Amino acid sequence: MKKFFLLLTVTSTLLFQACIGWGSDDADDIDPFPTGSYEPVIMQRSDFEASTILENTPRTIENSGKIYVKDNFIFVNEVNQGFHLINNTDPTNPINIGFIKVLGSSDLSIKEDVLYANNATDLIAFKIDEATETLTITKRLENVFPQIWSPEGVIYYPIEDNEVIVDWELIN
16 A cells, blocks of 8 residues: 555656646747738728728739629629629620628528628628619628637737738748
8 A cells, every 4th residue: 555655656746747837938928819821901891891892893812712693793702801792694695793891701692682791800781772873881790700710720929909901921
């Protein structure tokens, strides 16, 4: 029994010592919120909410995401940037006619004439008036979604209440 108690005491002591960083001065060098090779693109909430617009100038598709079809239109997601608006009246000749800027977007759903998209952490509902070529946000639900993740995975980055992460950029 004495041998068992001695073995248990020695083992416990060694395990306890392994958990302690003896003499390490590296604690000051540790980043409590590591971001790896990417840094967040942060906007003030007021600027972020005003950034959703319909641009009448088409953009080149560079980093496409999901594709949606509604009536004679095709919507192609540009990851974290918005949606390319393509006129598909003539399926043999689709025409890129504009861009719907929705920062932090990756998904879209359409019901009747209302479009729903994630706008970084928010869920927005909006309509497009083809006659006036304008976009109107009809509803915004704030902080429905979590922060946009870094391309390297789930990294929480501390931000102020009036800030929103809209994308992540590669650090050179």
